[in-house]
Amino acid sequence: MISADMIAEIMGFNRFYSNILNLLNKQIMAEGYSLTETRVLFEIGKTDRCTANILVNQLDIDRSYMSRMIARFEKKGIIDKTQSPTDSRINYIRLTEKGRHDFNRLNDMQSEQITHLFHKMNEEDQKLIFDAMIMIKNKLSDVTDVISIRPFTPSDIEYVISRHKTLYYAERHLSNVFFNYVDRIVYQFANNFNPKTDCLNILECNGNPAGSIAVVKAEDKIAQIRFFMLEPEMRGRGYGNKLMDMALDFCREKKYKHVFLLTISAQVIARHIYERRGFRKTDSYDKSEWGESVVEERWDLEL
Template sequence: MSTSADIVSDIREFNRFYTNILGLLDQHILDSGYSLTEARVLFEISKTKRCFANTLVNQLGIDRSYMSRMILKFERNGLITKTVSETDTRVSYIQLTDKGWQDFNDLNEKSNEQIKKLIEPLSDEACIQVHNAMNTIKRNLFITADSISIRPFTANDIDYVISRHKALYRLERNLSSAAFSNYIDEGFRDFVQNFDKEKDCMFILEYNENPAGSVAIRHANEKTAQLRYFFLEPEMRGWGAGHKLIDMALEFCREKEYRHVFLWTISAQKVARHLYKSKGFEITQTHENNEWGEVVLEERWDLDL
């Protein structure tokens, strides 16, 4: 297409405007004592149970020596632990400590509060317009068909799915109790140990060859399946990736001649609930759960195929 000079000028003006907003938000992070890069690295470490420094270097485009100094600083301050890999003693994987999680959660909460204050003056309609506009920009400028893929899971994905489930529910829904952590661990262990490729499946969403979400189907009996472990990384929400994952899971159910599918979620998962409803699921049961760190309303959703 022929791009007009006015469009180019408007985009540049928007960039200057948005850069000023980001500067205000970033200053809020700097007030915490962490640099913007350090906060970003902590975020990436939080995304997986076993994070490697080389992975961080490649994903974030940070100089290797600078990354080494940051990792050393985090280790000295008790934010991370390093454990030698069982398969390659030359490398170590990195995990957040309890203190690291606390600092990361504090950073995340401060950032959330800053965004809330930014949009607080907006009406509900204006807030939705801003949200939709941001998704439009992301969908048209940054996410391309070539950068997205969906594949079956492998053993290497297990730590990712478990750790991201825990991290996202901790950050977004404050579900941080030992009971919730055990619920995730035991459920996924059971899924893997009893996995039957003729009856079960799990798909991993990838963005630029990095895992960015998942969905699974677990057989309950010969005619009934359970949809589990559905989530998207925050940056992947709003452009249709969730629809693709759910559609693939339901298509698997139809291929295996399941007659019924159900899932469990919580009422706070409003976006996911909207997606389930759009696919024909309906709420059939609810009950309150106060064991996961926050009182939640659990919901069972069912769909006849």
């Protein structure tokens, strides 16, 4: 049973961690964005089909405060609104080119601040703190999150595109050439989707998209795994394994004999998922047009 002393320590840790977050976000606040505004920009950046209602519900922010914030963003030219083609009452909110630039700059600032903080510790202490943070996040999330995996709907296409762009910029600094490639292959998948040979599953956490994986027919009896992605907060919790296993089960159900996927060499953790299921790297390609020193890899599996 949890004791009064344990509760006091947890409350103390919460106050301490709040101070650390304030320290990390000082530079962002100096750029003219509050912490709440930064959170809202992050959510808007996830999809081109974001709405004010989605933001209010996901972030638990007062509706009138959200309206004022969105009006300020619109005035600054970092977001624009487009009317839903199916419901005139709904306006989609998305980042403009200036908004995407600001968002990426804020993300880079946070990365630099975290790097600076951790460089003050030796590698052993860095790993100790990192592992403890992952454990705390995962254990608390396991008892609070509602998780599901479902087939995609048309509205998920913009989520898949937006999050691939945002995450690959934030984590790998890939170029606009890669982003144009993402646009092309995801829309191509959506336009040619055949439920008899293809699938796209969406991981949901508390009703919000949190990851994806697709299977696409490449040739007769050959399938390709595509759009494998997890939100950072979902990693290390086994959901990448679940998505991959569901995709491979679909391949076996549809009588595919061979599966392959394309990834980049920097995706070290994802490679462990492939290796454990018998995938083997069969080729690599220079993709310097996507970013500095980017190498694309092909991994194959016989079913």
